[in-house]
Amino acid sequence: MAEALKPLGIELRHFAVLIELVNQGPTMQRDLATATGSDKAGIMRVVDDLERKGLAARKAVPGDRRARAVEITPEGLELFDAAHVAAEPLTERLVAELKPGEPEQLADLLTRFAHPAGVEA
Template identity: 85%
Template sequence: MTADVPHKTTTSRATDRRGDASPFALGLLLRRAHWRAAAVMAEALRPLGIELRHFAVLIVLVDRGPTVQRDLAMTTGSDKAGIMRVVDDLERRGLVVRKAVPGDRRARAVEITPQGVELFDAIHVAAEPLAGRLVAELGPGEPEQLADLLTRFAYPAGGEA
């Protein structure tokens, strides 16, 4: 069975090369930018014995305070089993603790420990020299402009954060 797909021939096919004019170009560029940024972040995290998935949870906990696991999963884009493994890893290292949620015997809130905050701060120190590599090709004021554009793209006015 064939789908009803328009058979219009186009000269603009999706690639991830410079100058791609396809409707997918922006998404592909953002994907490539994410891969590049993630590689630099992973390099900063590696000597500290932590992975991006762990750091994502620490970011949420520093930002929001104690957070139930289901909300951590949603916020970090993880699934229930994945977030449990990440929290288990962090708890074994003494970076987070699980605590009972008053009024809900089944829920557990995850809270960052002082050691977790210390590691979180150390990660930022370790990332500082590497972060400059991400924007090395940009001119004066362009890193700030890029951050502003990406912020407005990621958090549209009136949209969900």
């Protein structure tokens, strides 16, 4: 996946944050850290990178002058879509040996693992 993302100018850690922003909408940095398994300093570096590239922006949170939520930009959404296209050949290779129906089962299991029912992100 790292090789598929390299021509787009991002790393897997950037893509992980973009995935969360697409799935969750504007998200607090601490929540991005939790969702991606990063620490506070690491997520700050990733968000800084995404901001420098114009792929995400920090926005004020209404009602909390100190808090900032991170949201994906239109450019970030374009890159997110391009990353999915770049990953398609990899995905096809990964599931090539599975039997009919198993790729969908795997996707369902991985989704349930990443987002357990009843657990807030």
